[in-house]
Amino acid sequence: xxxxxxxxxxxxxxxxxxxxxxxxxxxxxxxxxxxxxxxxxxxxxxxxxxxxxxxxxxxxxxxxxxxxxxxxxxxxxxxxxxxxxxxxxxxxxxxx
Numbered sequence: 001x002x003x004x005x006x007x008x009x010x011x012x013x014x015x016x017x018x019x020x021x022x023x024x025x026x027x028x029x030x031x032x033x034x035x036x037x038x039x040x041x042x043x044x045x046x047x048x049x050x051x052x053x054x055x056x057x058x059x060x061x062x063x064x065x066x067x068x069x070x071x072x073x074x075x076x077x078x079x080x081x082x083x084x085x086x087x088x089x090x091x092x093x094x095x096x
Contacts, residue, residue, distance in 0.1 A: 022063040027052040
């Protein structure tokens with residue numbers, strides 16, 4: 001059977017590789033909050049930021065290449081795929 005020609009760049013990079021290569025293609029979204037001090041009589045507030053953090057190879061329990069994307073399962077039971085990373089990159093490019 002022929003390989004599909006419409007593979008994503010992420011899936012092409014992970015093809016034939018192990019958990020380490022797949023982990024590099026997937027990122028997790030981390031939300032952090034920072035408390036900001038009150039200024040000039042205004043109440044204190046919180047600043048919320050999201051950040052895309054790469055997954056470490058040591059966290060990967062299982063991985064699978066589906067041709068157009070890669071799925072990684074971590075020790076804590078969360079499932080991530082490379083489509084999420086490419087969608088986030090596209091959103092950031094559109095905002096800039």
